[in-house]
Amino acid sequence: MPVARAIACAAIFAAAGAAQTPATPAFDVASVRAAQAGSGRGGRGMGMLHSANIRVAPGSLTMRGVSFRSLVRWAYKVQDPQVAGPDWIDQQRYDIVAKAPEQATEDQLRVMLQTLLAERFQLAVHHQAKEAQAWVLTVGKNGPKVKESTGEGDAAIEPDLQRMQVAIHRTPMSDLVDLLTQILRAPVIDDTGLKGKYDLTVEMSKYVPDPGTPVDPISTILTAIQQELGLKVESKKTSLDYVVIDKAERNPVEN
Numbered sequence: 001m002p003v004a005r006a007i008a009c010a011a012i013f014a015a016a017g018a019a020q021t022p023a024t025p026a027f028d029v030a031s032v033r034a035a036q037a038g039s040g041r042g043g044r045g046m047g048m049l050h051s052a053n054i055r056v057a058p059g060s061l062t063m064r065g066v067s068f069r070s071l072v073r074w075a076y077k078v079q080d081p082q083v084a085g086p087d088w089i090d091q092q093r094y095d096i097v098a099k100a101p102e103q104a105t106e107d108q109l110r111v112m113l114q115t116l117l118a119e120r121f122q123l124a125v126h127h128q129a130k131e132a133q134a135w136v137l138t139v140g141k142n143g144p145k146v147k148e149s150t151g152e153g154d155a156a157i158e159p160d161l162q163r164m165q166v167a168i169h170r171t172p173m174s175d176l177v178d179l180l181t182q183i184l185r186a187p188v189i190d191d192t193g194l195k196g197k198y199d200l201t202v203e204m205s206k207y208v209p210d211p212g213t214p215v216d217p218i219s220t221i222l223t224a225i226q227q228e229l230g231l232k233v234e235s236k237k238t239s240l241d242y243v244v245i246d247k248a249e250r251n252p253v254e255n
Helices: 002-022 045-050 068-076 106-121 173-184 217-229
Strands: 031-035 054-057 060-067 093-099 126-139 156-160 166-171 188-190 197-203 232-247
Touching: 002 054, 031 106, 045 068, 060 068, 060 106, 068 093, 068 106, 068 232, 093 106, 126 173, 166 173, 173 217, 197 217, 217 232
Parallel strands: 126 188
Antiparallel strands: 031 093, 054 060, 060 093, 126 232, 156 166, 166 197
16 A cells, blocks of 8 residues: 555544544533622531532533532532642632533533533642541431422521521432531541432430530531431541642633
8 A cells, every 4th residue: 555545544544533532521601700709608617508509400500609629529529528729729719600401410510510620720630549537427227217308499408506406408418418528527428328309307405415514516416417317427447539639720711
């Protein structure tokens, strides 16, 4: 085969291979802006409230006043302690409104957000597996006491400080796991198998000793979860996936 013809054939095969390479999943349209001061619902340590600022609907993802750590956490489906990066990722907040085909699943939206973060923030990460102490959430031996929600609407949190009670409505286990992660200050692994949205009520006052008696807040919380929700939280050493930020611009390309 003449050299010229061989080169031409190689070029044709290379072009065909490139044409068959699947496109990186991306939103149809997306708006990214730095949020105004005070637009978020608290800083790190308020995981449940951050989850309330992230709304997923068929064909759309809306984030309001969300930290960069939370953007990365949601995109890569990990928890706050599993994201490592510069200090500013907890300080600056952002608003993102993105549209996708209605049939896009939540996992597909997460991959699309990874693409968006790479484009607008020049985000580059690598994954690192590490052994770490974590908490594992499971169903207790007598079964869960949580009630699956039949109502519609967003997740809602109704704290009652006087009665030391928290009522949570239309909430998936992932939100409860986020909250526990912040309270326990360590990753929480959901091993309950509970996939719906639930109505939960936790009454902490039952488990607080008499005034003057030393209180172990972690022990009190774990006891309340087991007694009130029928769920068990145990400490366990396990291998976790950490997302390490290698590069990211604090000021995104807006539109």
